[in-house]
Amino acid sequence: MTLTSLAATVHVTKGYLSKVENGRSRVTPRIARLCDEALGAEGELVDLVPSASEKSARLSRQCGMPTPPLLFVGRTGELAAVVATLNPLSSGRSCVISGLAGAGKTALAIMAAQAVAADFPRWRLHVDLHGHTPGAQPATPGEAAYRLLRQLEMPPDQIPADEEDRTTMLRAVLRSRRVLVLLDNVVTAEQVRPLLVDSPGCRFIVTSRNRLAALDEAHHQPLGMLSMPAAAELFRTVAGEMVNDGDAVVDIVRRCGMLPLAVRVAAARCVTGNWTTTRYLDRLKRESTVLAALNDGGRDVAAAFRVSFWELAPEQRRALALLAVHPAGTITTEAAEALAGVGTGGLDDVLDRLHDAHLVTRLADGNLTVHDLVRDFAVHHALPEIAETDRRTAVLRLVAHALGLAVAADEMIEPYRFRPQIDVPASDHLPFADADQALAWLRASWEALTDITHMADGDRRCWQLALVLRPFFFRERLFEPWTATHQTALRTAHALDDHLARGMVLNSLGMAHVERGALPEALDCHTEARAAYKNAGNHWGELDAFSSAAWVRLYQGAPDDTLRDLTTALDGYRRSERTRNVVITLRGLALASAAIDDHDAALEFACEAIDLAQLPVEVAMGLNCLAWVCFRAGRVDGAGLLYQKAARQAELADIPYERTRALVGLGNTAAHRGLAAEAAELWNQADGSRVSVNALVVGEGEARSRLEPLIEAKVPVAMHG
Numbered sequence: 018m019t020l021t022s023l024a025a026t027v028h029v030t031k032g033y034l035s036k037v038e039n040g041r042s043r044v045t046p047r048i049a050r051l052c053d054e055a056l057g058a059e060g061e062l063v064d065l066v067p068s069a070s071e072k073s074a075r076l077s078r079q080c081g082m083p084t085p086p087l088l089f090v091g092r093t094g095e096l097a098a099v100v101a102t103l104n105p106l107s108s109g110r111s112c113v114i115s116g117l118a119g120a121g122k123t124a125l126a127i128m129a130a131q132a133v134a135a136d137f138p139r140w141r142l143h144v145d146l147h148g149h150t151p152g153a154q155p156a157t158p159g160e161a162a163y164r165l166l167r168q169l170e171m172p173p174d175q176i177p178a179d180e181e182d183r184t185t186m187l188r189a190v191l192r193s194r195r196v197l198v199l200l201d202n203v204v205t206a207e208q209v210r211p212l213l214v215d216s217p218g219c220r221f222i223v224t225s226r227n228r229l230a231a232l233d234e235a236h237h238q239p240l241g242m243l244s245m246p247a248a249a250e251l252f253r254t255v256a257g258e259m260v261n262d263g264d265a266v267v268d269i270v271r272r273c274g275m276l277p278l279a280v281r282v283a284a285a286r287c288v289t290g291n292w293t294t295t296r297y298l299d300r301l302k303r304e305s306t307v308l309a310a311l312n313d314g315g316r317d318v319a320a321a322f323r324v325s326f327w328e329l330a331p332e333q334r335r336a337l338a339l340l341a342v343h344p345a346g347t348i349t350t351e352a353a354e355a356l357a358g359v360g361t362g363g364l365d366d367v368l369d370r371l372h373d374a375h376l377v378t379r380l381a382d383g384n385l386t387v388h389d390l391v392r393d394f395a396v397h398h399a400l401p402e403i404a405e406t407d408r409r410t411a412v413l414r415l416v417a418h419a420l421g422l423a424v425a426a427d428e429m430i431e432p433y434r435f436r437p438q439i440d441v442p443a444s445d446h447l448p449f450a451d452a453d454q455a456l457a458w459l460r461a462s463w464e465a466l467t468d469i470t471h472m473a474d475g476d477r478r479c480w481q482l483a484l485v486l487r488p489f490f491f492r493e494r495l496f497e498p499w500t501a502t503h504q505t506a507l508r509t510a511h512a513l514d515d516h517l518a519r520g521m522v523l524n525s526l527g528m529a530h531v532e533r534g535a536l537p538e539a540l541d542c543h544t545e546a547r548a549a550y551k552n553a554g555n556h557w558g559e560l561d562a563f564s565s566a567a568w569v570r571l572y573q574g575a576p577d578d579t580l581r582d583l584t585t586a587l588d589g590y591r592r593s594e595r596t597r598n599v600v601i602t603l604r605g606l607a608l609a610s611a612a613i614d615d616h617d618a619a620l621e622f623a624c625e626a627i628d629l630a631q632l633p634v635e636v637a638m639g640l641n642c643l644a645w646v647c648f649r650a651g652r653v654d655g656a657g658l659l660y661q662k663a664a665r666q667a668e669l670a671d672i673p674y675e676r677t678r679a680l681v682g683l684g685n686t687a688a689h690r691g692l693a694a695e696a697a698e699l700w701n702q703a704d705g706s707r708v709s710v711n712a713l714v715v716g717e718g719e720a721r722s723r724l725e726p727l728i729e730a731k732v733p734v735a736m737h738g
Contacts, residue, residue: 027051059218060194064139081168082141082199085131086124088254091247095238099129102236103220105136109236111213111221115228116240117375117388118321119278122224125240126199129222133197140196142168148204149226149324155204158211162187165198184211192216206231226325228373242275251277255284265294272301274389278318285313306397308390322394325374336367337376338403339411340387341395344468348385351446355418356411361445416473416482417441419466423485426455431488433597433631437521439481456671459489470502480506480518487525494674494708499529520549520558524565531569534713540569560589568605572714576612579605600629604642616650633670637663641678645716648685657686677706681717688724696728
């Protein structure tokens with residue numbers, strides 16, 4: 018457009034515009050507005066020459082945006098992503114920030130608006146749509162449009178009464194201006210869709226507790242929890258001098274689930290209540306629910322969750338309550354369906370809604386997680402809505418589901434092991450396809466399975482699940498959960514007056530006591546187990562308890578008694594063709610024979626145990642047994658070679674305990690050859706393992722306890738025959 022054409026369009030002289038163009042004359046706001054419209058500058062020219070009243074109006078309009086938070090930590094990546102969406106050069110027009118109540122959605126939106134303020138120098142608008150405000154009705158699109166039009170200086174008498182006409186007018190006004198709009202506290206996509214306009218000069222930020230998937234043209238920025246360092250920094254900043262214990266701060270923010278609102282409230286409580294962090298942490302530990310301590314009078318985390326909860330449909334509230342029954346940690350979709358009592362896919366829509374509301378999180382693999390504070394809320398506010406009988410039924414469905422998976426995993430890992438007959442429904446979907454995957458699944462799930470065992474207290478599946486988990490606990494040396502689950506299982510067996518169950522649980526519990534080195538308790542368990550088996554009329558159970566007691570006597574220093582009793586047990590196992598028990602008994606006979614220096618017999622028993630081994634774990638255990646027999650016989654070089662084979666076998670089969678035992682044995686052989694540095698290195702490697710050997714029940718450990726002081730004192734180690 019030539020200067021002559023522009024002058025004709027805005028109805029001023031060409032000479033005046035020439036002076037303005039060359040900086041010799043100051044333009045009036047009216048002329049600036051006419052030029053802006055003629056050139057399609059979308060307000061940029063008007064913003065360059067505001068009058069005094071317009072300056073005041075502009076400040077007023079900009080003050081419609083809330084004040085940026087003074088404390089803003091840990092959201093660098095999320096802030097950068099939102100700011101990139103708001104950039105005038107980006108193709109996006111809107112950004113949805115969603116997250117759990119108290120996650121800091123509005124704070125992030127305000128900080129993003131401040132970061133792009135230079136791109137929207139005049140119009141930065143904000144309206145709270147009260148989507149999740151307690152006691153308030155969510156604003157309609159028409160109501161929101163009215164408030165935005167007023168912020169855009171539209172006189173009330175020019176705003177249509179009809180809501181649809183209002184939203185139409187708003188979109189028309191926005192198309193001619195450069196505006197940033199924050200639509201805060203939205204509950205549904207329909208609440209804001211009529212307000213959005215596809216204009217190069219406009220950008221929209223929408224915040225909601227729901228994901229608003231229907232706004233599929235928007236950039237979606239879900240907001241999770243703060244990192245531990247950021248949460249701790251936020252707490253320390255708010256609490257100030259009340260922070261007296263850094264470790265307590267970490268524990269407090271962990272109990273707050275790193276939720277910004279919860280962290281702020283906890284820190285504010287420390288300040289206003291004159292609590293030190295140590296004392297406040299003690300209070301959190303005493304409270305029946307952490308949520309009770311997260312209320313500072315003005316902010317209440319439980320109340321924030323309550324709004325989201327009551328927005329759910331009844332079936333969604335029920336599902337959330339039942340998910341709180343599941344032990345903390347990852348929840349599979351199949352476990353959730355078991356709790357709800359529905360078939361495959363029967364809970365998909367409900368879980369979608371809970372995920373949309375950020376009350377649960379669906380992971381990429383389809384599994385679910387529930388934030389600790391949401392779980393706490395559900396336990397105390399949602400679960401009471403479900404009758405006690407319905408809760409118990411849901412628990413037992415979960416137990417049956419867990420038992421079925423545990424049995425399937427155990428059978429994959431040790432297919433030849435004798436196990437009690439357990440009737441479990443076949444699973445349509447197993448989360449593992451082979452032994453390695455089954456072992457990985459157990460390693461990821463054993464804590465939840467332990468909790469589920471306790472939840473089944475009083476039901477026969479309690480002792481069944483405990484027994485199914487025992488081989489895994491033995492393999493991983495998890496003595497505490499092994500003992501705890503079996504104590505609950507034993508109580509259940511007593512309550513059901515089930516002698517067979519008592520025998521199996523007692524015998525397994527005795528093995529746990531052996532591994533812990535509690536030999537008197539172990540012998541008592543095996544003795545009681547034998548009596549229980551006898552009352553149940555189970556001959557093979559009696560034999561197992563008898564054999565287990567013989568092992569205890571070996572560790573108590575009575576190898577002759579062990580030889581006698583295990584010889585009897587071996588005959589019984591051979592006649593019943595229980596090969597795995599034969600292998601175990603042969604190893605016991607080898608160790609007992611070595612203890613009385615009958616090396617030829619010990620070698621024969623150990624070699625046969627290896628020949629009959631059916632599983633990699635049995636091969637590794639057999640090699641270690643044979644290596645120990647050779648070491649006892651003075652064949653140190655041969656022992657070293659066998660320990661090397663055992664270590665390789667254990668590593669290939671992923672059996673940490675047997676590898677650790679082999680490393681200790683290799684250290685012992687190095688010590689006997691006078692290789693002090695090599696022995697120390699091998700023992701250090703063993704100490705670096707996540708499992709350790711008990712010198713009371715493992716010969717290699719006892720030998721190390723004798724040899725290591727000599728090595729450290731540089732005393733020559735004499736060979737023994």
